[in-house]
Amino acid sequence: MSQKIQAIRGMNDILPEQSHHWQRIEEAVATLAAAYGYCEIRTPIVEKTELFKRSIGEVTDIVEKEMYTFNDRNGDSLTLRPEGTAGCVRAVLEAGLVHNQSQRLWYRGPMFRHERPQQGRYRQFYQIGMEAFNFAGPDIDAELIMLTARLWQQLGLTDQVTLQLNSLGSSAARAAYREALVAFYNQHQSHLDADSQRRLGSNPLRILDSKNPDMVALNRLAPAFSDYLDVASRDHFQQLCEMLERVGIAYEVNPLLVRGLDYYSKTVFEWVTNALGAQGTVCAGGRYDGLLTQLGGRETPAVGFAMGIERLVLLLSQQPEVVAANTPHAYLVVMGDAAQQQGVVLAEQLRQQLPQLRLVTHCGGGSLKSQFKQADRSGAAVALILAAEELASGQVSLKPLRGTGEQVMLTEAVLLAKLQNLCEGEY
């Protein structure tokens, strides 16, 4: 047992039992992205460490203790990407895609964070994200949220997720507020619990979210963000809310909603669920107008979000199973050497003429009984039979495996028509 090589902790295989959920999500997103005019971008999994330090923030948990960082052979410090936005922005700047033009982009793929694994949290996990560049107004924020809402609708998850919204103000307003908070908490250092002490250095806004009663009391005395929120941001936020109301998307304003990554400003949002234990956030994002300049670009407004595919898959697998996709339409059973030879030809002809057909051919011989057993187990709707009798008459037998119906021997032309109906779900 111990001699078997195991997968790395927190890095999971996606087995056939689960993969159809992944495909369903990825297909839905790809279609929706196109429907809203977003193009896919694919960037490397590894980037220079510096990129993440500069974009995510030096003192965030992610950068301080969760990155998979190593030295390349030439001494460069490289890092497995812990999130997708940094690489996307880097690529966009490098290729000049946002020079005097707007872009709507999306990406998907694995991300890596060295955290303790638990439900909905893994060391290699998959995100799908979308980013829009050079749109300054709230309309694009609304568009991204509407797109996600439509995705939940298509996946049947609408009832399980709720939308939380907040505004962090402009970078300047946020910075000013942050400073005021730090100053306030520094004056009350002795009253801070251990968590808050730590947050004071890393993410002071998070202290406001503390569950410790003593901290809650202290927080009541802390400076209020509303005193620092700039007029433009307030306006932006109000317009966003109006648009969402107009299209009937329910939301909840959560003043304590603070995203963990340093680069956010103005709009932030999260889709949360209570069906996943401690990992409630299924999709989250916001505006990061300042990031492109931080990374050496010219000033470029930007918004985006990312969703965790594993968490969506968890939600999907809690639902009653719909029809399992990818089950074969037909399973070809062959008896005898001649039939085996002919079966290969028949199967290829059918696939040639019916590209939609999912046909499994039996391989490996065995008794007819065992072949039928496997045909049944495959989930196929019908079995096709090729044996001595069929070969002699130049026909193929078709036996329904689900519901009622008699076995019949058919010419290839009739068989083709029947299988076509099967593909179209009209059998």
Next chain:
RNA sequence: GUGGACGUAGUUCAGUUGGUAGAGCCCUGGAUUGUGAUUCCAGUUGUCGUGGGUUCGAGUCCCAUCGUCCACCCCA
């Protein structure tokens, strides 16, 4: 990084105050020699996570280690 629970056949699990292992599912074969899913019969499956220790003897007790799960933290 911190805390708790748990690691027994492919899988889900049982294994009583310590006496070298079982069940369901799955799988394979059979019930008049070309027919599945139901029924019946038969059969295979394991260095009991790993390494030490206590003991005449450990799946069962102790220690260590690795791993899984859950929560804290953090986040998608």
